[in-house]
Amino acid sequence: MKSRALPAALSLALLLAVAAVFVPHFLEFDVHGGRLHGALADILQRGAPLALLALGLTPVIATGGVDLSVGSVMALASSCAAVAVARGESGAAAAAGIALGVGLAAGLANGLLVTRASIQPIVATLVLLTAGRGLAVLVSGGGILAFESEGLEELGRGAFAGFPSAGLLALAITIATAALVRGTTLGLHIEAIGDNERAARLSGLRVDRVRLAAYAFSGLCAGAAGLLVAADVGAADASHVGLYQELDAILAVVIGGTSLAGGRTSLAGSWCGALAIQALSTIFLFLGLGTPIALCVKAAAVLAAVAGAKLWTRRAEATA
Amino acid sequence: MSSPPLVALAGVEMRFPGVVALDGVDLAVRAGEVHALVGENGAGKSTLIRILTGVHPLDAGAILLDGAPVRFADPRAALAAGVAAIHQELTCIPEMSVAANLLLGREPRRLLGIDRTASHARARAALARVGLDLPVERPLGTFSPAVQQLVAIARALDLEARVLVLDEPTASLDRREADLVLRCVRDVAARGLAALFVGHRLDEIFAVADRITVLKNGRRVGTFDRATTTRLALVEAMLGRVPDARATARADRTPAGPNVLSARGIAGDGLDAPFDLDVAAGEVLGLAGLLGSGRSELLRLLAGVARRTSGDLRVGGAPLPAGDVRAAVDLGLVLSPEERKSDGIFPNLSVRENVAIACERRFRTASKARQRALAAEMIHRLAIGCADPERRAGTLSGGNQQKTLLGRWLAARPKALLLDEPTRGVDVGARAEIQATVAELARDGMATVYVSSSIEELLLTSDRVLALHGRRVVSELAGEELAEAAILRAIASAEDSAT
Numbered sequence: 001m002k003s004r005a006l007p008a009a010l011s012l013a014l015l016l017a018v019a020a021v022f023v024p025h026f027l028e029f030d031v032h033g034g035r036l037h038g039a040l041a042d043i044l045q046r047g048a049p050l051a052l053l054a055l056g057l058t059p060v061i062a063t064g065g066v067d068l069s070v071g072s073v074m075a076l077a078s079s080c081a082a083v084a085v086a087r088g089e090s091g092a093a094a095a096a097g098i099a100l101g102v103g104l105a106a107g108l109a110n111g112l113l114v115t116r117a118s119i120q121p122i123v124a125t126l127v128l129l130t131a132g133r134g135l136a137v138l139v140s141g142g143g144i145l146a147f148e149s150e151g152l153e154e155l156g157r158g159a160f161a162g163f164p165s166a167g168l169l170a171l172a173i174t175i176a177t178a179a180l181v182r183g184t185t186l187g188l189h190i191e192a193i194g195d196n197e198r199a200a201r202l203s204g205l206r207v208d209r210v211r212l213a214a215y216a217f218s219g220l221c222a223g224a225a226g227l228l229v230a231a232d233v234g235a236a237d238a239s240h241v242g243l244y245q246e247l248d249a250i251l252a253v254v255i256g257g258t259s260l261a262g263g264r265t266s267l268a269g270s271w272c273g274a275l276a277i278q279a280l281s282t283i284f285l286f287l288g289l290g291t292p293i294a295l296c297v298k299a300a301a302v303l304a305a306v307a308g309a310k311l312w313t314r315r316a317e318a319t320a
Numbered sequence: 321m322s323s324p325p326l327v328a329l330a331g332v333e334m335r336f337p338g339v340v341a342l343d344g345v346d347l348a349v350r351a352g353e354v355h356a357l358v359g360e361n362g363a364g365k366s367t368l369i370r371i372l373t374g375v376h377p378l379d380a381g382a383i384l385l386d387g388a389p390v391r392f393a394d395p396r397a398a399l400a401a402g403v404a405a406i407h408q409e410l411t412c413i414p415e416m417s418v419a420a421n422l423l424l425g426r427e428p429r430r431l432l433g434i435d436r437t438a439s440h441a442r443a444r445a446a447l448a449r450v451g452l453d454l455p456v457e458r459p460l461g462t463f464s465p466a467v468q469q470l471v472a473i474a475r476a477l478d479l480e481a482r483v484l485v486l487d488e489p490t491a492s493l494d495r496r497e498a499d500l501v502l503r504c505v506r507d508v509a510a511r512g513l514a515a516l517f518v519g520h521r522l523d524e525i526f527a528v529a530d531r532i533t534v535l536k537n538g539r540r541v542g543t544f545d546r547a548t549t550t551r552l553a554l555v556e557a558m559l560g561r562v563p564d565a566r567a568t569a570r571a572d573r574t575p576a577g578p579n580v581l582s583a584r585g586i587a588g589d590g591l592d593a594p595f596d597l598d599v600a601a602g603e604v605l606g607l608a609g610l611l612g613s614g615r616s617e618l619l620r621l622l623a624g625v626a627r628r629t630s631g632d633l634r635v636g637g638a639p640l641p642a643g644d645v646r647a648a649v650d651l652g653l654v655l656s657p658e659e660r661k662s663d664g665i666f667p668n669l670s671v672r673e674n675v676a677i678a679c680e681r682r683f684r685t686a687s688k689a690r691q692r693a694l695a696a697e698m699i700h701r702l703a704i705g706c707a708d709p710e711r712r713a714g715t716l717s718g719g720n721q722q723k724t725l726l727g728r729w730l731a732a733r734p735k736a737l738l739l740d741e742p743t744r745g746v747d748v749g750a751r752a753e754i755q756a757t758v759a760e761l762a763r764d765g766m767a768t769v770y771v772s773s774s775i776e777e778l779l780l781t782s783d784r785v786l787a788l789h790g791r792r793v794v795s796e797l798a799g800e801e802l803a804e805a806a807i808l809r810a811i812a813s814a815e816d817s818a819t
Contacts, residue, residue, distance in 0.1 A: 185680040188669075192677055195666040202625065202663060203728065204649030204681040263668040 004257040005269035011255065012276040016040075019283045026286060035159035039282055044167030045232075047278030049074070049225035051170040053245055054252035054270040055177060056107075056221025059214040061253050064194045064262030065114060065121035067215060070222040070249055072132030073106040074242030077226030079140040082236030085147040092151025099227035100220060106132060107219015111212035129246070136238035146235040156231030166228050171271065173224070178267040187265075190214065194262025248277055251301070277301075324387060326351040326514040327372070327403065327483045332381035334367050334538075339718065339745060341367040343538045344381070349483065349514040354505055356529035357518045359558055360611055360773035361658070362744050363535040365518050369487050372516070373405040374398030385483075404481035406472050408488040414461025414468075419443035421460045422475050446478040447471070450504050466497030470504055477508065484508065484515045490524060502528045520611040522551055534558055552812040555610070559775045559808065577601035580767035581653065581736045583622065586631035588642075590617030593792035594631055597622075599736060599767040604758060606782030607771045608807050614791035615771045616658050619738045622769070623655035624648045636735050649678065652735035656725050656742055658771070660718070664725045667714025671695055671706050674713045674724050678732040698727030703753055719750030726754065736767040743777065755781055775804050787811050 019026045019039070029038030053070045060067045081099040084090040090098070106128055113124035158165045181187040189210050193200045201207050222242075230236045254260060255276060256269030280301065284294040325348035334342040342364045349355040359365050370376040372383065374392030382389045385401060392398040395405070412421045419439050420427070428438035443456040450470045460468055469489050476484055486505065490498035498521075505528055509515045519525055525532060526546060534541040534557040541557045581599040591614050599605045607615045620626040622633065628642035635651040648654070657663035666674050675698050676691035695709040702723040706716060713724055722742060729737060739758070743751040758768060758781055772778050778785055784798040787810035795810045 183685060185682065185684055185686050188673055188677060188680055188686065189683075191669060192666050192673070195668045196662075196664075198663045199666055200677075201645055202623075202655060202657060203678045204646045205677070206646060206681075 004264060004266040005272060006257075008256045008266070008269040008272035008276065012272045012279065015276055015279050015283070019279070019286075023283055023286050026283075031162065033159075034162065035164065036162050039286060041164055041167075043275060043279050043282050044171075045164035046282065047275045048164075048166040048170035049228050049242075050245065050248055050252060050278060051174065051271050051274040052221045052225040052228070053242075053249035054256065054274040055170075055174050055267060056218035057246075057249050057253050058256070058258055058265055058267050058270045059181070059190050060121075060218045061250070061258050061260060062190050062194045062262060062265035063211050063214050064197065065211065065214070066125065066250065066260075067107075067110060067218045068122065068125040068246050069106065069110060069128035069132055070218060070225075071242035071245035072129050072136065073103055073219055073222035074226035074229065074245060075136040075236075075238050075240075076106065076132045076139070077102045077223040078230035078236040078241050079136040079145065079226075079238045081152075081227055082145045082147050082230050083139055085149045085152065086145055092149050092155070095149065095152060096155075096227055099230070100223045103219045103221070103223015103226065104216055105219070106222070107216040108212070110219060111215030114215060115208040115212050133238070136241075140236055140238040142238070144235050144237045148234065149231075152227075152231040153234060156228060156234070166232065170228075173221075174267055174271045181267065186210070191263055191265060194259075194265070249274070251298075252277055255301070325349055325384070326386065327516075328384040328387075329368070329372065330382045330384060332368070332371060332383075333379045334364075334371060334376065335379050340538050342371070345535070345538070345540050347516075347533055347540070347543075349516050351482075351512050351514055352509055353530045354509045354515045354517055354528050356525045356532040357516060357535065358520060358522075358525060358532060358554065359535035361741070362537070363558075364538040365535055366487070367538075368535070369405070369485055369516075369518060372398070372483075373403055373485055399479060399481070402480060402482035404476035404479060404484055406469070406476060406484060406486045406489050408491045412460050412468050412472065415459055417457050418447070418454055418460050418463070418471060419456040421471060422446050422456075422478060424475075426479075442478075446474045449477050449508075450474045451507065464497060466493050466500045469493065469501050473501075473504055473508065477513075482513055484513055486515060486517045488518055488520070490519065490521070498524060499527075522554065522610070525554075526551070550812075552808060555808050555812045558610070559608075559773060559811075577765060580636055581622070581769070582634045584632045586621060586628060586633060588621050588628040588630070589626040590614060591621055591791050595793045597769075597786070597793075599769060601735075601765040601767050602762050603784070604762050604768040604770055604782045606778035606785040607769060607788060608775065608778055608785050609788035609811060611773065613788040613811075615788050616740050617791065618788065618793075619655055619740050619769060619771060620657075622648075623653065623738055625655065625657075646681070649681065649732065649734075652733070653738070654678070654729045654732060654734045654736070655738040656722075656729060656740060658740035658744065660721055660725060660745070665713050665721050668712060670710045671699070671704065671713050671716070671724055672709040675699075675709075675727045675731055678728050694731045695727075698724075698731055701730070702727050702757060717747075719746040719754075722746050722754065723750065726757065730761075734766075736769070737761065738769045740771045741773065742770070743772070743774075751777075775807050778807065779804065 026039050029036050029041060057067055057070060077099040080102045081095040084098050085095045110125050110128060113119045114121050156166060160168050189205050192205060193207050193210055197207060226241065229241050252273035253270045255273035256266055258265040258270065280298060281294060328348040330346055332342050332345045345368060357365055371378050374395045374397050390401055422443045423439050427434040428442060429435060440456050447454055450473050452470055460471060490501055493501065502524060505515055505517060517528055529546050531543055531545055532554065533543045534554065536558065544554065577600055579598050580601050583597040585594040587594040607618060609615045617626060621628055624643050624645045633640045635653045638651055640651055641647055672691050672695040675695045679694060692709060698704065699706060699709060704723045704727065705720045713721060716724065743754050762768060770781050779802065784796065785802060785807055786793050787795045787807060789811060797806055797810060
């Protein structure tokens with residue numbers, strides 16, 4: 001069970017090793033402004049929002065659901081935070097609160113649609129996938145909304161002990177969440193609901209409450225990811241922030257060893273999966289290859305991940 | 321009635337890992353005959369149908385059509401040979417017209433697309449064969465379920481089927497609609513087709529069938545002529561004879577303690593007639609009845625899984641709110657469901673997690689040591705055949721899965737245990753162990769409600785038996801009355817009075 005994250009961790013390590021050998025200057029780094037700069041630091045930094053999305057999505061998928069709205073919620077949260085700061089009404093802390101609050105509210109809305117209104121997750125979260133981005137454009141008034149905030153800049157581009165703080169933050173949140181899930185009965189509840197919801201109900205689990213919490217957490221993480229992106233760039237771009245990121249996030253979760261059919265899950269695996277996807281992008285950037293090729297390689301990675309998952313379940317069924 | 325069978329199964333065997341689903345079953349259906357197939361869940365009816373309609377290849381034995389052996393690679397091959405299946409659930413496309421449903425994939429064509437005039441005419445002709453006259457251009461979904469079922473039969477006839485396999489075709493119909501379908505089946509058979517009718521309502525069986533074959537545990541118990549048999553004989557064949565050495569395992573019972581489970585005027589989904597029920601500490605209450613009699617529904621109502629519309633339920637004196645499974649578990653009232661796979665086991669979780677989950681239903685710090693101790697205790701106590709508690713529960717045999725489920729509830733230390741067919745699909749050894757565990761729990765003061773389709777098992781385990789029929793409790797048997805004949809009579813006479 002501990003090895004569920006292992007394939008994702010190995011893929012990430014393998015990817016980095018191959019890049020270290022074949023990509024010139026990949027391992028080189030320098031320090032200025034008290035911060036490491038280089039490919040590895042870049043992956044940690046730029047992979048942070050995706051890692052957060054994947055982290056939030058993992059419990060949702062593990063309970064047998066899916067959240068397609070995370071990219072749009074990310075845009076909405078970053079726009080709301082940017083508007084608040086740009087108007088000069090709130091400081092960095094308030095802006096962070098707004099982004100997280102918006103994400104949490106969106107997640108709760110998704111969760112209520114799924115649990116109370118019994119709408120299929122894919123449909124329920126499609127609502128916010130469309131509406132969320134529309135709202136984001138409305139809030140920001142369209143176009144790119146730039147702002148100045150020292151606090152947010154520190155969060156987005158600052159460093160902690162030389163490492164990019166956004167990347168460290170995402171890692172810390174992942175570790176804390178994993179500790180919470182594994183250290184309590186919550187992890188068992190999540191996996192049980194994903195494995196057999198009817199049996200979970202009969203066993204006296206609060207199925208609806210756990211699922212609602214999973215969607216709320218996913219929204220919260222999307223809000224945090226939106227905040228990081230806005231803080232990094234110093235602006236919010238409602239039309240482009242988080243666009244298609246829900247797909248990358250789902251991919252990261254699947255690579256991370258969580259089954260789309262629900263059941264067994266790994267938060268650490270999702271983090272590795274997200275970083276592996278970011279590593280791919282960064283490597284292509286280093287090689288100077290264009291986006292089209294990067295997308296094709298990503299598609300191949302999707303195929304490999306899905307085929308791997310199929311093989312895995314088939315083997316599991318064969319032993320059953 | 322000496323015509324050779326149109327379709328026959330000879331010595332058919334079917335094995336699934338750990339289970340013999342069919343064990344040397346013979347069956348012959350003549351042209352012009354409606355042949356009913358009856359038996360409890362797990363008797364092998366579905367497997368037999370799947371073999372006959374080409375869904376499963378058979379392990380041993382033969383299918384004979386007109387006396388010649390045939391092999392069906394898939395349902396299409398069976399259909400091409402003239403064997404058509406009518407299923408319990410309606411398998412039509414409700415948005416499409418009656419004609420389109422009837423002729424799906426075989427529409428008369430003309431130069432451009434479908435020839436509507438021709439297809440409507442052909443559809444009307446097909447419907448006439450089942451005595452229907454409908455506006456064939458209307459969507460099929462706008463007609464009643466009975467009509468939809470008749471259209472399915474008409475489609476089979478239009479496909480030139482000679483053998484109709486009807487799998488509980490009336491299950492989702494009310495009585496009047498069911499009559500319509502039954503009459504159609506009789507008419508169709510009268511025209512020289514062979515109809516194999518699977519059902520569990522005895523009054524329907526007696527209304528439609530010429531002969532009746534009873535399956536039990538994958539074996540053929542016997543084939544009866546409708547004209548010369550009785551309901552009692554059928555029920556006895558389905559639920560089984562008690563061996564002569566009558567079970568008296570329950571004689572040593574200490575008198576029951578105070579009431580643990582007390583229901584007054586309970587009614588709800590699946591049980592319309594309000595019923596009362598008391599189970600004392602140390603008592604095992606058996607529920608007897610045929611499939612569909614409401615025995616499982618009664619348990620589901622008590623456990624809060626099904627919606628309760630009226631009545632008062634108390635566990636150890638404390639009132640239990642309606643429809644709240646978690647509250648029931650908290651009060652110590654737990655259900656081990658009949659459908660072990662879909663409602664009970666977490667196949668991808670370990671035995672440890674499967675056992676511990678009810679104890680761990682609250683949000684709190686997890687302790688693997690605690691869970692492992694629980695699992696080890698239950699593996700030892702119930703002799704669950706699994707050396708490693710980290711093994712995936714889905715890989716266990718049926719008996720061991722059932723024990724794991726029982727272990728889950730024992731670990732939660734309940735006051736009252738609702739067991740729905742706890743020994744179904746379980747081998748003989750595990751069955752005896754599970755029954756012994758139930759007896760031991762009763763000695764320690766557990767209140768148990770035990771559903772079984774085997775009278776023998778009920779007599780072995782129960783202090784009292786409630787007989788159910790037609791989704792209501794019809795009688796109660798205790799003490800001296802508690803004998804096989806009395807239980808069978810209670811179930812069968814209820815059958816008679818209901819018609």
